[in-house]
Amino acid sequence: MRFLTRRFLFYLVAAFVAITLNFFIPRLMAGDPVQVMFAQFQGRLDSRAMESLKETFGFVQGPILEQYATYLGNLARGNLGLSISNYPTPVADLIFPSLLWTLRLIGVATITAFLIGIILGIYAAWRRGGGIDSFLLPITSIVGAFPFFWTAMFIVFIFGLQLKWFPTSHAWDIKLTPNPDWSNPEFVNSVLRHGLLPMLTIVFTSLGGWLLGMRNNMIGVLSQDYVTMAQAKGLSDRRVMFTYAARNAILPSLTAFSMSLGFVVGGALVVELVFAYPGMGYLLLKAVGGRDYPLMQAVFLLITIAVLIANFMADVLYVVLDPRAR
């Protein structure tokens, strides 16, 4: 328990540091939002508009410590502020829909890739030199080593454009219904069809990493005395494989998994770009491009908190799985 309390306090401090950096780092970038808004219009905006824009965005020009205090105060009240590039839309309104799509797509894909990768890794180590070990492992590793966007484009080209099995863009068919409507089975079907290709892309490309990591850990653990002992006692292969070996071998993979679960919130920029999927990665890219400080802060904050929470969960799991950590 002392371990967990200590970890919790550590994450609390880490969160505060992150919140602070989160405020200052975006402001170190050259260019302020008023200028960037000008750039967006590429000369179409009358120079007279500059004055009214400065008036509107006066708050980003005030003393930085004062802004910091306001930021902390708002944060404490759960107020993420108003977006600058889409002023005065609240940041939360912009983030929420994207966050849900990202959690559904990237979350499901990450968990799927992890589960499949771990199970295949266990079997690959158990039957070294078998089918999984000598074929699947090198193939998934090669796919994982390809540039991500290349794999994504390839999948779009084959399944979307050539075979036309699945749609290649958007999260649902806007001609079916312009607004999401989860009570409509056709809409749900459309979401599934639209999500499949991007999900497959993520699963294919990240599978190899989990597989290889798990296999290598597994091999180390399998040579331990207690595994030989368990086998000598006549326990079933299944029992030895999962309860004795995998339980120990999974610990390093679990840390990596918790990290990647945390980063799910940040979205997957390349997948979102290739499949025109309305996720967080693209939102963050636009926020950075538009010097939209409140939006950037909110997205970074979400990522930070998600990573910290995921790490804390991993710590808890460690305690459960590994008695030495208690």
Place this chain on the structure above:
Amino acid sequence: MSKKLLLVCVLLALTVSFSVTMAQDAVPRGGTIVVSEGQQAAHPNNFNPYAPDPTRWTRGTMYESLTLFNPVEGGKPTHWLATGYEYSDDLMSLTYTLREGVKWSDGEDFNADDVVFTFNMLKEFPAMDRGAIWQYIDNVEKVDDYTVTVHLNQVYTLLHELIGNPDNLTIVPEHVWSSVEDPVTFTNPEPVATGMLTEVVAVNEQVLELCKNPNYWQMGTDGKPLPYIDCMRMPVYPGNDPANFAAANGELDYIGNFIPDIEATFVAADPEHHFYYFWPGGAVVQLYVNTTKAPFNDVAFRRALSMAIDYDSVANIGMYGYTTPANSTGLGPRNESWYNQAALDKAAEYGLSKYDAEAAKAALDAAGYVDADGDNWRDNPDGSPINFKVQVVNGWTDWVTSVQIMSQNFQDIGLNNTIDVLDFGVWFANLQNGSFDTSIGWSTAGNTPYDFYRAVLYSPLIGTDGLANGQLRGRWTSEEVDTLLESFVQTADEAEQRNISDQLQMIYVENVPAIPLFPGPTWYEYTTHRFVGWPTVEDYYVQGSPWCAACRPIVLTRIHPIEDMTGQ
């Protein structure tokens, strides 16, 4: 003044007779046009026309302005919520006659109270006054229910244009907005407006869908309310490629995107139905030279630079052939009717804006810019070396290519220079505070030459903080120009304005404050799979670009489906 009123009457008469004779013609109706104009992220739910960058199509087609000025026809007025406007004889007031019978989308009547309320809201909240119109206004008076008089605090005879621009002023309903506590941060989720498309069907991370106002005031040629179409849909495409793919696929009807190699990618996909016209009516892009520094403070040197640039290559390679070289007055095709032939002749006499490396070398030799230290680069007449930078924005590939061509051109005539590729923020700050040698940059285009010359030459635009606003980047100024610009907006006499414009053009040619490169192309593509009535190359009745808030309402009065799509 009476001339303007006469014009209004003639136009009105024309409109009336037009609608009487055409009243019986049936026009196919219905359908949803699919639009793309570069929306790359979720559509925000923000229908406040005074937000810096509201949801697409909030201005012009949802909230309307009093008068629209058509950039294609030299700023010819199209009367909209007002049926006419007139300056008083002393030019100190501007009176609008408002259209009767206009209803808000909730059924209430539109009248002078709404107009006065909107003006006063901008006064109370300067953050909303995008066009800074209140710098010229003293107060706005309701004369009667359909007459409003704007009292000026100084003579400014282009106020009607500032007021007419939907990006500056669109009328909002008093009965809704008067109860809004802070209109600056109001997102107006349930818009009540007078425009053609007021009903919000969807505004989310993937699509914006707006449908027609049930109470719209303007009638089509079939005698029924406009628009002919039912709805517009604007999908989100993250990045140009997916949008261009959808365009080539024939999924879009009305497009305002940059498409590379458009003949091969977009037109060739379906030459029968895919069209584009990149009207070069945008602001002229120039090479700005810092005239506070040697050698750019010497007009002979600037003239030589103007002869050294391969304008055709810049237009054809840098700009993909989507535009043509500019002339030395800095004015683009949008102001074609204002061109001063004497100034153009003078420019030809100097050899300006014409690629001739030998002439440029000769001009430099004559002005004393020769290689003094034997390093094969030319030096200043005092012997100090010339080595300058040409600034450009990182990632703006058309400009970067253009700058590469020019940098090579300058090297060819013996001028040592390098390209400086900068992030936008840094680039913009450098131009504002004058820490640059030369840089490519845009200017301003308006319905009269005033907008261009004010932005590029009017010395009060350099603030007390020393920052150059507008495009006064080269910092070449003169009292004569300031006086001319001030007198331009002191008179409503067009002959007088033309005289001033002629003088300004001559000054521009004589002094080369910046080197005009090419007028900005305006992106506009359309398809005729489902809808017709678009501005075409032959009948370019208004600028086609869907992002032009003053233009798309006029387009919407004309387009209709090929076959009736009512109820589909």
